[in-house]
Amino acid sequence: MSNLERDPAEVLVGDDPVVLDTPVEILEPREVPLGGPRAMNVRRTLPQRRRSLIGGWCFIDHYGPDDVSATGGMRVPPHPHTGLQTVSWLFEGEIEHRDSVGSHAMVRPGELNLMTAGRGISHSEVSTPGTTRLHGVQLWVALPDASRATEPFFEHLVPVSGRLGDAEVRTFVGRLAGSGTDATVFSPLVGAELLLRTAGEVVVPLDPSFEHGVLVDAGDVTVAGADVPRAHLAYLPPGCDTVTITAGDGGARLVLLGGEPLGEQIVMWWNFIGRSHDDVVQYRSEWMRDVIDDEDEHGRFGVVAGYDGRPLPAPELPTVRLKPRG
Template sequence: MSNLERDPAELVADSAVLTDAGIDILEPRDVPLGGPRAMTVRRTLPQRRRSLIGGWCFIDHYGPDDVSATGGMRVPPHPHTGLQTVSWLFEGEIDHRDSVGSHALVRPGELNLMTAGRGISHSEVSTPRTSRLHGVQLWVALPAVSRDVAPFFEHHTPVAGSIGPAAVRTFVGSLAGSGTDATVFSPLVGAEILMPGGSTIDVPLDPSFEHGVLVDAGEVTVEGVAVPRSHLAYLHPGRAAVTVSAATPARLILVGGEPLGEEIVMWWNFIGRSHEDIVRYRADWQDEVIAGAEPDGRFGTVEGYDGMPLPAPELPTVRLRPRG
């Protein structure tokens, strides 16, 4: 998914709350994607206090979205650099096309992983048979040594696992017997956990990782701390497990990874390491694709999309600062 904000924030509001249990509760902010009938997503990462969880650098949570009211998802071809997009749906179906020739459907319980590397473009459109859209869109920042890899696309169906009464589908890395062999460039985990009402589980964690627990649905506590829907509980490294309780049926997204240990500059749909990187990526997109000067350049061409690519917003008048 593109970040469709027309004035992308370099820094977002500091809305984290540190609890007595040593857990940061990150509050979401609403971001409308496009025009007056557009979907609104709830964004918990990045924030001023927390830009990264391992390599995870962007968490958008959306739905359940009534497609008849919003028109669903229609994201024109747009660029990415220096990251991976991780698409995970709970409901609905999205048609994905990209400039390396991939054409795939995003369906519930299946992972679509796109590695942008030095540059890629793609489009995303909800299918006509979709009545409701519900899911998460996640980005992973590539480490500096890998950020210029050639772009590619993967599709995976996770092996199912369990933690006590909870069902686990791990779409990145491995957890509780569930996982995929999706390509990653730093140690990561990403999983959906479904808990029955009245249950408590101890989720095993890698102590070298930092983690985040996003609540999609249900009345949930993490280490005894209530985490409202669409909020993210941040767990510092050093934990071998975390106790999660669900008073009602609940769905969680767990993300984690070894701290990246690098600063990044993230603006619109680009990740670089300097202000100059972002200026160059934007200029390449505008010149090569929007102006049509070099359709086979850095970002290539998305075949099969009926419409024009998305122009980049104007850059801010101040230098973009690295964060990490």
């Protein structure tokens, strides 16, 4: 999924920890329209000014349940990425993915689509005609500096379900509760959906070297004793070896994300991750020259075959040099 903001903020992330006053930090979402006349909205909990990374996880968009007849669904034209991986995970609906390395795949509930942008890739995402409701998360992982120039590639994997207390577990990145995939990652990570169909409790084992986030998709939920409203993200710092999650009447659906702190500075702007202002300027220039102006289809980002429409132009850069913030 693209960041379709017209004036995207630059985010520079360092390795200075944010000290918590309580064991759990609750991060509120902000509404972001995906564009178009009816504008499907997403709820974004990462990045934020206070906290922009959880391990390598650097971007969390949560959407739906979305009535496609009212919003028009998802139609994101070809757009670029650098220095990251996109992790697509659906609860309802179907999305068609195409990219410039020749991949053509469907994103379906319970199936992982993982795209590694590396040095540069472009892709499109369109909800399929038969989809009436869209509901899921779109996640990005920042690649470590040593891996960010890797060649782009795409993976489609189906995790086997596991069980943890009262929760069904589908682990789409890493391993948890006997569930997992062999998805390619470049730093230690975990990502899983936890589903409690009725009121209940689950004690989730955690790697104490990881920091973690628990996104509440649905239900009345407490995380380590703290109430976490729907669409909010509960942050847990490194040092926790378990976390207790409870669900009220009606159950709950959650997304658990975690990883070792990245320990590097990154600059995020629009759909690019680099290490400096100059990186971002170069990526934007190449996208606009090679793809938007049709000068070099064999350039950094390539061409998305089979998409009926023009690629997405990049927003204008700020008039001043991008500077660290946060």
